[in-house]
Amino acid sequence: MRAGVTIYFIRHGETDWNAQSRYQGQADVPLNDKGRGQARRNGETLRALAPETGALPFIASPLQRARETMEIVRSAMELPAEGYSLDPRLKEINYGAWQGTLAADLPQVDPDGLAARNLDTFNWRPEGGESYADLTQRAVGWLDSIDRDCVVVAHGGISRVLRGHLYALEPLAVPDLPVPQDRILILRRDGMEWI
Secondary structure: OOOOOOEEEEEOOOEHHHHOOEOOOOOOOOEOHHHHHHHHHHHHHHHHHOHHHHHOOEEEOOOHHHHHHHHHHHHHOOOOOOOOEEOHHHOOOOOHHHOOOEHHHHHHHOHHHHHHHHHOOOOOOOOOOOOHHHHHHHHHHHHOOOOOOEEEEEOHHHHHHHHHHHOOOOHHHHHHOOOOOOOEEEEEOOEEEEO
């Protein structure tokens, strides 16, 4: 990402799996009603606070919850719902064998994996999945291709690793960064803000 470029980053709205604290990863789960409301709010906020964004490129993860969020955001901005591109590098972290598992069930389902994750959340990789270190490489590859302002709808993991990279955060802090679904994150090389 060049200096001076702004990314308007929106995390997808809530899904039932989010509400249940179930590991989603790359499972293709739709938004729930609360998530649709969050997406609408983010589109209305973006239109009111930064109306010039309507002319920017819009890019989304190809997962259903991100595409649905993007289409609601664009509609709330009074733009055609389908006017955006997809980039697979923006997919959520792949939780492999953990996908679909309730967080509360992990001590019984995979106690060894949970213990290993607790020791090094950034570098730990579930069976068949990705670590946050892996996700960082994928997301930074996307970030390096960005040469102009854009609006992005993606996932919590992507938001975390982009901030970790842009602001040289300690890797162990990255997995715990907040990822609200009802706010827009404005990313620039020289800092960030939430709206």
